[in-house]
Amino acid sequence: MNPGMSGRVIRVMRENPDRADRLTALGVTPGAMVTVLQRFPGVVFLCDHTELAVEPSVARAIVVDVE
Amino acid sequence: MSCAQAAVREPPASPLLTLRARPRRIALVGNANVGKSVLFGRLTGQYAVVSNYPGTTVALTTGRMMLGGEVCELVDTPGVTALDGVLSEDELVARRILDGDRTDVVIQVSDARNLRRALMLTSQLSAFGRPMVLVLNMADEARSHGIVIDAAGLSARLGIPIIETVATEGRGIAELRDAIPRAAVLRVDDPHRGDHARAAHDLAVQFRRHRPRSAARIQEQIGRLVREPLTGLPILALVLYGMYLAVGVFGAQTLVQLIEGGLFKQIINPAATALVNRAVPWAIARDFLVGEYGLITMGLTYAIAIVLPVVATFFFVFGFLEDSGYIPRLAIFSDRIFRTMGLNGKAVLPMVLGLGCDTMATMTTRILGTPKERLIAVLLLALGIPCSAQLATILGILGGVSFAALATLFGVVLTQMFLVGFLAARAIPGERSDFIMELPPLRLPQFGNILRKTLLRVRWYLGEALPLFLIGTGLLFVLSRLGLLTKLTAAAEPVVAGLLGLPRDAAAVFVMGFLRRDYGAAGLFQMSKAGELDGVQAVVALTVMTLFVPCVANFLMMVKEQGLKAALRILGVVTMIALGTGAVLNAVLRGLHVTF
Numbered sequence: 001m002n003p004g005m006s007g008r009v010i011r012v013m014r015e016n017p018d019r020a021d022r023l024t025a026l027g028v029t030p031g032a033m034v035t036v037l038q039r040f041p042g043v044v045f046l047c048d049h050t051e052l053a054v055e056p057s058v059a060r061a062i063v064v065d066v067e
Numbered sequence: 068m069s070c071a072q073a074a075v076r077e078p079p080a081s082p083l084l085t086l087r088a089r090p091r092r093i094a095l096v097g098n099a100n101v102g103k104s105v106l107f108g109r110l111t112g113q114y115a116v117v118s119n120y121p122g123t124t125v126a127l128t129t130g131r132m133m134l135g136g137e138v139c140e141l142v143d144t145p146g147v148t149a150l151d152g153v154l155s156e157d158e159l160v161a162r163r164i165l166d167g168d169r170t171d172v173v174i175q176v177s178d179a180r181n182l183r184r185a186l187m188l189t190s191q192l193s194a195f196g197r198p199m200v201l202v203l204n205m206a207d208e209a210r211s212h213g214i215v216i217d218a219a220g221l222s223a224r225l226g227i228p229i230i231e232t233v234a235t236e237g238r239g240i241a242e243l244r245d246a247i248p249r250a251a252v253l254r255v256d257d258p259h260r261g262d263h264a265r266a267a268h269d270l271a272v273q274f275r276r277h278r279p280r281s282a283a284r285i286q287e288q289i290g291r292l293v294r295e296p297l298t299g300l301p302i303l304a305l306v307l308y309g310m311y312l313a314v315g316v317f318g319a320q321t322l323v324q325l326i327e328g329g330l331f332k333q334i335i336n337p338a339a340t341a342l343v344n345r346a347v348p349w350a351i352a353r354d355f356l357v358g359e360y361g362l363i364t365m366g367l368t369y370a371i372a373i374v375l376p377v378v379a380t381f382f383f384v385f386g387f388l389e390d391s392g393y394i395p396r397l398a399i400f401s402d403r404i405f406r407t408m409g410l411n412g413k414a415v416l417p418m419v420l421g422l423g424c425d426t427m428a429t430m431t432t433r434i435l436g437t438p439k440e441r442l443i444a445v446l447l448l449a450l451g452i453p454c455s456a457q458l459a460t461i462l463g464i465l466g467g468v469s470f471a472a473l474a475t476l477f478g479v480v481l482t483q484m485f486l487v488g489f490l491a492a493r494a495i496p497g498e499r500s501d502f503i504m505e506l507p508p509l510r511l512p513q514f515g516n517i518l519r520k521t522l523l524r525v526r527w528y529l530g531e532a533l534p535l536f537l538i539g540t541g542l543l544f545v546l547s548r549l550g551l552l553t554k555l556t557a558a559a560e561p562v563v564a565g566l567l568g569l570p571r572d573a574a575a576v577f578v579m580g581f582l583r584r585d586y587g588a589a590g591l592f593q594m595s596k597a598g599e600l601d602g603v604q605a606v607v608a609l610t611v612m613t614l615f616v617p618c619v620a621n622f623l624m625m626v627k628e629q630g631l632k633a634a635l636r637i638l639g640v641v642t643m644i645a646l647g648t649g650a651v652l653n654a655v656l657r658g659l660h661v662t663f
Contacts, residue, residue: 016501017153018153018501019501019503021149021152021153022148022501022503023503024187024264025148025149025184025187026148026184026503026505027181027183027184027187029183029264029265029267029268030264030268031268031272032183032268037291037294038291038294038295040296041296041399041400041402041403042399042400042402042403042412042502044294044399044506048181048183048184049180049181049212049214050180050181050184050505051290051505051506051508052503052504052505052506053294053395053398053399053402053412053502053503053504053505053506054501054502054503054504055402055406055411055412055501055502055503057501058501058502058503
């Protein structure tokens with residue numbers, strides 16, 4: 001997704017279970033609204049009023065339905 | 068059920084004091100950054116340090132609070148992300164507190180803007196079966212975000228009291244106090260069977276509404292400016308310059324001159340010398356106190372007149388950056404670079420703190436995710452990050468030589484750090500953790516908070532560093548008396564003079580430099596002022612000194628964090644790299660006939 005785009009989380013991939021757990025605990029759960037704020041130099045997005053910064057491989061684990 | 072527990076279910080406003088086996092224990096639980104510490108302060112009348120980073124509040128804060136005429140114990144647990152599943156050290160500690168009969172009432176503090184996250188934790192808390200109250204803090208910010216929560220409805224649904232507060236302003240505290248006796252065990256209707264995320268989501272959807280937000284918020288705009296590279300990097304440059312002005316100019320020059328040149332040189336030291344000469348009969352004791360390596364004339368003077376002002380200024384500036392929420396944004400910029408060194412953006416915190424004091428920074432490496440990251444961070448801190456006292460001296464000496472000299476030093480040190488980090492990442496087994504960081508809202512920090520934090524850190528520094536300064540000075544005294552200092556210096560000379568191309572006196576400086584890096588740097592400063600070092604020598608000497616392990620205090624902290632074996636290994640590696648780089652640098656610069 002590009003900056004400015006929004007979507008709803010469908011699921012968080014569980015290839016890396018620790019990563020998935022951390023994301024879930026921070027609020028990245030199915031149904032949550034996500035808006036991408038920036039992609040470079042790091043991925044920053046808004047998830048339900050929480051601003052989160054992650055590295056690219058983590059961002060790839062979040063599956064979103066773009067609106 | 069014991070007598071103590073039965074008493075908890077009593078109705079509120081009972082005029083009689085309840086007899087208990089021990090004071091009622093109340094635990095504050097919640098995510099990080101929700102205002103737990105501020106609430107703690109409001110309830111106990113004591114202030115606990117407010118910090119944005121998990122791991123900085125590892126030690127538990129306990130206090131006493133008055134509740135309806137009886138004294139209760141209040142425990143502020145570390146911020147947690149979860150209480151179920153794979154847990155960090157902080158979270159395990161929080162769990163242990165909630166388990167068993169260590170806690171009578173749980174107050175979950177949450178950020179009202181993050182209801183879903185809070186409810187996930189609430190759902191996990193139900194497993195402990197403790198009577199609880201849910202606090203929705205930062206209610207004002209939530210409202211201005213357009214969030215409206217049906218607290219009454221949610222309270223009825225969950226069966227627990229829910230109180231909205233603005234802890235920083237003290238609003239809602241009285242209501243909270245009234246609610247504590249009404250604390251009840253969470254009513255668990257669990258169609259989702261332990262899927263906390265689902266449960267939280269459903270509840271949030273049911274009890275929360277969004278109103279359209281009012282006009283665009285300045286906070287968002289500034290946030291964007293800070294994290295986008297086009298505007299963010301210039302802002303970073305400005306911030307660094309500001310830090311230099313505050314710490315390097317005001318701290319290192321103005322304050323030091325005032326305290327060392329004024330207070331110590333003119334008042335304290337002469338007075339102490341006169342007093343000692345009169346009161347102490349033994350020459351050796353006199354020398355010990357006010358001689359060349361005197362406890363007062365050297366140890367105390369260096370610690371308080373030279374190092375303290377610089378470090379204190381640094382802590383103040385750092386506190387400002389911390390409270391404003393800027394540091395996590397820094398992490399975004401540096402994440403890529405850190406990842407090549409086996410770390411991630413989070414490491415920016417200890418690294419920047421290391422510019423103030425490496426020892427404190429080594430302690431902070433605890434917040435990093437994996438043992439491998441912690442080891443690499445400790446190694447890099449010991450290797451390359453100059454502490455503020457040392458930075459001041461570097462700038463003092465090389466600033467007067469030329470910009471090229473300064474650039475060479477920093478260039479070499481940074482390259483070394485990068486190289487070592489890169490190699491270490493490959494050589495050391497283990498994983499690195501993902502970079503996932505929450506960005507707290509940017510806000511203008513409160514002066515009072517920064518001051519309190521700074522004082523706390525300065526007090527820590529005085530407690531840790533001052534004794535070591537004095538021990539270091541004492542050791543030097545003993546060494547010089549036993550003639551060992553000259554022997555050590557003689558042994559070091561071939562390396563110092565031959566390999567590094569420095570004047571012979573520099574050997575003494577290096578030996579001292581291990582006991583306290585700033586001694587070494589200060590010693591070099593004297594030499595350069597006296598014209599004993601030429602440009603190249605200054606660069607080589609300072610480069611080696613920067614690459615060396617900072618000081619005994621840092622070494623001891625390394626032992627504490629990583630264990631003796633690892634610390635010794637780091638010491639060995641760093642020493643070899645420092646000397647090797649110095650030798651190569653010397654050869655290259657001389658060979659190229661470079662003059663600064």
